[in-house]
Amino acid sequence: MVSLNEVPNVVMLLVISGMVLGAGALALSQFSGTLTAASTEKLAVANATLGLGNLAAQLPTVGTIIGVAIILVVVLAAFSYGRGKV
Numbered sequence: 001m002v003s004l005n006e007v008p009n010v011v012m013l014l015v016i017s018g019m020v021l022g023a024g025a026l027a028l029s030q031f032s033g034t035l036t037a038a039s040t041e042k043l044a045v046a047n048a049t050l051g052l053g054n055l056a057a058q059l060p061t062v063g064t065i066i067g068v069a070i071i072l073v074v075v076l077a078a079f080s081y082g083r084g085k086v
Contacts, residue, residue, distance in 0.1 A: 007070060014063050021056040025049055 028049045035042040 021052050025052040
């Protein structure tokens with residue numbers, strides 16, 4: 001079960017993931033400028049950049065799901081504590 005002590009770790013994981021994805025997309029976009037147009041390598045870099053962008057676009061959704069899970073755990077723990085089961 002998730003505890004409130006793990007919240008800073010989860011937030012840090014999301015921030016670091018966003019930074020790594022952003023740096024990867026930036027590096028790939030700069031690298032693609034040096035490739036020959038319509039080459040297989042340029043197409044592969046373009047697809048990888050698009051994939052990183054799609055993955056980075058999902059980070060807010062992942063953060064929301066984690067936030068809702070933490071809130072549910074807190075509410076359920078409060079109800080359990082209120083009934084004297086803890």
